[in-house]
Amino acid sequence: MKLRAAITHTLRSIDTLNSLIRLVDSIPNMVIGDHIADQVTSAVEGINKAQSALSNGDLEEALLHASLARDAAEKSFSDPSILALLYFPDDQKFAIYIPLFLPVGLPLIVAYLEIAKQWKKNKQKTD
8 A cells, every 4th residue: 555655656746747847848938946946856856765765665765755755746836936927928928018118119219210310411411
């Protein structure tokens, strides 16, 4: 029973970490915080300790480390800072910022063109 639970927790930890890797690879410019990196490191260490304990036949120790690894992996995968990025992709950022900056940017560009024309006229008059 403990052997099955230790193996199940270990496999779930590995699966969750692989899912996290796929998620990070699928979202460009995703920032991973130090606390998430620490949780991932803790999960990997727990998996290694669980596998070592299983190979030594220490089921109690294996189950403990496998459970801790599973918890750390799931916390890292379901961290709110990662979940927030899932619901705000890049195309939505453009959809929000273009209407915001276009009314400001367009008059600036027109004013710059007018200044450039005026400068060019003044330069031709002096030549």
